[in-house]
Amino acid sequence: MSDPKALAAQIMEKLGGIGNVAGFENCMTRLRVNVKDASKVDRSGLKGIPGVLNVVGPDSEPQVVVGPGMADSLSAEFRALDNGQERKPDDHALMKKQASRGIFQFFSQVFVPLIPVFAGAGLIYGLVKILTLVYTLTGAALFDPAGSQFMLVLNVLASTFFTYLNIAVAMSAARTMGGNPYLGLVAGGIIINLGTLAGTPMGIFNLTFTNGRGGTLAALAAGALIAWLEVRIRKKTPDALKVHLPSLIAIILTGLATIYVLQPVGGLITDGITGVLLYIMNSWGFLAYGIIAAVFLPLVMVGMHQGLTPIHTTLIQTLGYTPLYSCLSMAGGGQVGAALGLLFKYRDRKALQKAVLAGLPAGLLGIGEPLIFGVTLPLGRVFFLAAAGAFCGGAVLGLFPGQGAVTMSVSGVLGTLVNTRPLAYLLAYAVSVAGGFLATVLIGVRKDVLDDYEKANAEQHKPHASME
Numbered sequence: 001m002s003d004p005k006a007l008a009a010q011i012m013e014k015l016g017g018i019g020n021v022a023g024f025e026n027c028m029t030r031l032r033v034n035v036k037d038a039s040k041v042d043r044s045g046l047k048g049i050p051g052v053l054n055v056v057g058p059d060s061e062p063q064v065v066v067g068p069g070m071a072d073s074l075s076a077e078f079r080a081l082d083n084g085q086e087r088k089p090d091d092h093a094l095m096k097k098q099a100s101r102g103i104f105q106f107f108s109q110v111f112v113p114l115i116p117v118f119a120g121a122g123l124i125y126g127l128v129k130i131l132t133l134v135y136t137l138t139g140a141a142l143f144d145p146a147g148s149q150f151m152l153v154l155n156v157l158a159s160t161f162f163t164y165l166n167i168a169v170a171m172s173a174a175r176t177m178g179g180n181p182y183l184g185l186v187a188g189g190i191i192i193n194l195g196t197l198a199g200t201p202m203g204i205f206n207l208t209f210t211n212g213r214g215g216t217l218a219a220l221a222a223g224a225l226i227a228w229l230e231v232r233i234r235k236k237t238p239d240a241l242k243v244h245l246p247s248l249i250a251i252i253l254t255g256l257a258t259i260y261v262l263q264p265v266g267g268l269i270t271d272g273i274t275g276v277l278l279y280i281m282n283s284w285g286f287l288a289y290g291i292i293a294a295v296f297l298p299l300v301m302v303g304m305h306q307g308l309t310p311i312h313t314t315l316i317q318t319l320g321y322t323p324l325y326s327c328l329s330m331a332g333g334g335q336v337g338a339a340l341g342l343l344f345k346y347r348d349r350k351a352l353q354k355a356v357l358a359g360l361p362a363g364l365l366g367i368g369e370p371l372i373f374g375v376t377l378p379l380g381r382v383f384f385l386a387a388a389g390a391f392c393g394g395a396v397l398g399l400f401p402g403q404g405a406v407t408m409s410v411s412g413v414l415g416t417l418v419n420t421r422p423l424a425y426l427l428a429y430a431v432s433v434a435g436g437f438l439a440t441v442l443i444g445v446r447k448d449v450l451d452d453y454e455k456a457n458a459e460q461h462k463p464h465a466s467m468e
Contacts, residue, residue: 179227
């Protein structure tokens, strides 16, 4: 395993040094960097560093793919590289560059910090399901979902995050925009609790004040708006009034905009998203599920998959589950199947075997980047063979209406625990693995591609002085 400190130093050098880094952040598997001078970025050098799976994105905003866990460690090391001092993120600069980064990048910055909570709370839900099954089979009073205090407590632990999800999203959006996250708490709180207004007529367009209307989309907009207003008002406020005035005006303006605009408009958007997706999935049936699952791998490859997060949360808040997320999980199954096919077919290729075995554990848990960038994408057609396996699994999943994941960030084999129809999910996942495996075994990889892969990986894993 790579040493995070040494790896961070090598990456920083290829990025043009600490003076060329304007800002950085990480998601589960990538270090996302914003540089001042793109011409100083040695992209090929970055790709050649042992421990770096790939580099995607433009040179001005490279994304260094290093795999789960390591991305977080690298981010910490980056903060300590400036003469041992932690580099504080320039939140206001980040806010100014938001438009250039695009809406998908914004979604990523808002939702990535929430991913571990989605995963943890979702797995508690899965535990509740397992214990409920135990109660059904054994009658053990401790696991009675309706009468056991223990089970009721577990339900509280599983549901609390989702109850206050809008607040969490608004706080994260405010922080991302460079504002006070606690003002985001106010904005998100307005979304979920309108007090005595709830249920009363708004007086326009026959609308009614409704708690939670607009869901995470409205919370996202409200959190961003309150931060945007606070930062700008603070700049023009005399020092003597900076404690009171910025927050006062930001809360009033954002509160009115949220209640009368963001919630009604957000509600129309969420209703539209839900309706369109369900129409496509219900009208096209298994074919729609298969196509959606197959095209997900390219989205992960370019880092656009985070842009789907608000859609997942919208479906969870509207339906109680997201059939889209479980469908996309089949892409991970196709990846695992293709990797197993490579293990079986090319047992004499040592570098390939090593790379597959390194990426498989993460792949089985639904984290696809190590296998994508470390194995299937460099081998060309195997990437598409994995997508073929995903299509098979998605098509099977589409035969079971009412299935879906009750949370995000729990996929792979663990996705069984958070699906409304666990046996349907498990069957579809097995089919996606089998599809990727058979496609890879039957079609395989060109010999020259394999030879180049072996040579490149052998060179990459030679001992490196800075890693000793």
